[in-house]
Amino acid sequence: MTNMVIAQSGGPSMVINQSLVGAVLAARKSTRIGKIFGARHGIAGILNDDYIDLRKPTGAMLDAIAATPSSALGSVRRKPTLDDCRAIFEAFKRKNVGYFFYIGGNDSADAARIVAERAAAEGYPLVCYHIPKTIDNDLRNCDHTPGFGSAARFVAMALKGDDLDNRALGGVKIDIIMGRDAGFLTAASALARENKGDGPHLIYLPERAFSLDGFAKDVEAVMKKEGRCVVAVSEGIRDANGTPIATLFANGEKDSHGNLQLSGTGALGDFLATHLKKATKITRVRADTFGYLQRSFPGVASVVDQKEARAAGAAAVKAALAGKITQGTIAIIRKPGKNYVVAFEPQPVQNAAKIARSMPDNFIAKNGHDVTPVFLNYVRPIVGELPHSAIFAVPKKS
Amino acid sequence: MTNMVIAQSGGPSMVINQSLVGAVLAARKSTRIGKIFGARHGIAGILNDDYIDLRKPTGAMLDAIAATPSSALGSVRRKPTLDDCRAIFEAFKRKNVGYFFYIGGNDSADAARIVAERAAAEGYPLVCYHIPKTIDNDLRNCDHTPGFGSAARFVAMALKGDDLDNRALGGVKIDIIMGRDAGFLTAASALARENKGDGPHLIYLPERAFSLDGFAKDVEAVMKKEGRCVVAVSEGIRDANGTPIATLFANGEKDSHGNLQLSGTGALGDFLATHLKKATKITRVRADTFGYLQRSFPGVASVVDQKEARAAGAAAVKAALAGKITQGTIAIIRKPGKNYVVAFEPQPVQNAAKIARSMPDNFIAKNGHDVTPVFLNYVRPIVGELPHSAIFAVPKKS
Secondary structure: OEEEEEEOOOOOOHHHHHHHHHHHHHHHHHHOEEEEEEOOOHHHHHHHHOEEOOOOOOHHHHHHHHOOOOOOOOOOOOOHHHHHHHHHHHHHHHHEEEEEEEEEEEHHHHHHHHHHHHHHOOOOOOOEEEEEEEOOOOOOOOOOOOOOHHHHHHHHHHHHHHHHHHHOOOOEEEEEEEOOOHHHHHHHHHHOOOOOOOOOOOEEOOOOOOOOOOOOOOOOOHHHOOOEEEEEEEEEEEEEOOEHHHHHHOOOOOOOOOOEEEOOOOOHHHHHHHHHHOOOOOOOEEEEEEOOHHHOOOOOOHHHHHHHHHHHHHHHHHHHHOOOOOOEEEEEEEOOOOOOEEEEEEEEHHHHOOOOOOOHHHHEOOOOOOHHHHHHHHHHHHHHHOOOOOOOOOOOOO | OEEEEEEEEOOOOOOOOHHHHHHHHHHHHOOOOOEEEOOOOOOOOOOOOOOEEOOOOOOHHHHHHHOOOOOOOOOOOOOHHHHHHHHHHHHHHHHHHEEEEEEEOHHHHHHHHHHHHHHHHHHHOOOEEEEEOOOOOOOOOOOOOHHHHHHHHHHHHHHHHHHHHHHHHEEEEEEEOOOOOHHHHHHHHHHHHHOOOOOOOOOOOOOOOOOHHHHHHHHHHHHHOOEEEEEEEEOEEEOOOOOOOEHHOOOEOOOOOOOOOOOOHHHHHHHHHHHHHHOOOOOEEEEEEEOOHHOOOOOOOOOHHHHHHHHHHHHHHHHHOOOOOOOOEEEEEEEEOOOEEEEEEEEEEHHOOOEEEOHHHHEEEEOOOOOOOHHHHHHHHHHHOOOOOOOOOOOOOO
């Protein structure tokens, strides 16, 4: 019997605790796993000997944790150095740890890859699995990632409400949505459309070059047609040279993976609103930045996302115990066919690490500022049904 | 039989359509009311002859409208001039309108007061009622206002999720919450606290002078104690002279009631975050501005708020038909006693108009940056139960 360490890393999500609980419950079923240590704040907890005993909580308590947003073990953004790895293996040795599970996005997958490869190089016997999580939906080996469906659900609901608000008072409303490199979350705003004339009327993604001139023209065209305009903008939009628009205002803060701070500031929305007021004759322009609510708001998680996140955690433990792949990750694969069915496939951890994916071309409308029906069919089952909205039919002026 | 006009004004809410539907259904029951016109975009609809026939929709359709956030008739921010009033009476005369209902906050109550007083002065026979609505909770004749409970519920849920997010990654999180002059909505963030150490750890209200120095010191003290800090800040915070902090960055846009634009921009949050980074050694500081989601997010409305909003609409029509007060508003009065019981009391419209109320002193903690148990007891029944969150007990370091 060897012991196991599990930890969470990167940005929290509404369902990352489902993956934690899925893995813990699967581990509890095995006779080959001894102690189950939850390292607090990712690899920092291993380095600081800061653990929670995950054999202790009752099933009811674990279910309550699973239903709670954010990372119950705490999180970290830290790329392990060679020294970190050696310290980790010493800590693992002291605690007789043979299984390590790391829940997170592509940077966390890369951290798991570094630890796994280093363990092999240093001769430390470790079965190491990354468990996928990212609201950005940008792991290149997954049809979609746990966390995305719930964040997308928040975004779609927020846009739905905000579009109704804009119907009431008019003008232009700009909503800034998370997604550093991939536009999936911003694209999900299109699910808000239900009634004729519903926004978002324009959707700007990092996958297409953004120009301030084009933006003003697009908005003016919608204003002419609809008398109002709701715009969904990815925080990661960039110009024709690939330079993020946000670099014009960001405070330059970067994490250890070299990522610029985009969230936790309203600067991009304010910049776009100010530009519109200057470049057009539109007087009422407002901007909101959805911020961290997208990944943490309680009570709106997608049911499918919750189930899949839990299943991904369980699948990682099962695959680790099966032992076919010892440096692994779990890919979510959608089966072809009419019904929505997914499989959880163990793969080498390298498949998820570091390089993120973008929205494929067939998800993006030809005009560059909308999504396609192909994307809507892709995203609907992941997000689930949304609250319906009713509007009065407006009589035509005689 | 005379006809009736009903309209919505000011900022939308999650339950303003409940009041509309409550009034329409009550009017449909009366044999003394003929046609029911819904004026689109408040008094602008009356001036533009832009109406929806509210006898037409089925009960099911009205229920769907009631459950939909924002103002289904459209809204407006417009203070009626003398010329407006005369044009309104001419329009009313043409359409044989004897009843006028205006759903909105204190500015809308003032608009209703102007129309009612002018009608009396010009000899136009009009029964005119204001129906209360404001997420700010600042009508001075109401225990609380329809719309507040649901917005407060959104704020409490948002803070709950955001506090869990801050637990995971640490640092300081600043959340900017609506409330131009009154801190009720920001104060409701305190409902997010459930487990030991839960935020918000600091709550800044417009009712207490805000200083940047004091703010930095307060945050440093929380960081020392909790290792992290979540701050709820009202958009309306002001310095010791009463000058809004937001005037330092606001774009100066004002509505026809003379109110400065505070929402629809992230400038205040960004300013406070930048100040903290400069004034302290704290490196991770993030700010989100909840913006319009507070008044429009679907699916989180408080059940009590929904019921009361509908009842307020019905009460206005009944009072108008009773005829005791012809220039009226509906006050929500909480009965003394252990159980939560409210009454809907017809009052002269002047009681709700123009002058807003602030948080009473016994709702605000002595330290000036928190609320009291008296406030929590006041607000809980209006907001209803919140989703629960579970956290792991952290073992003490030996």
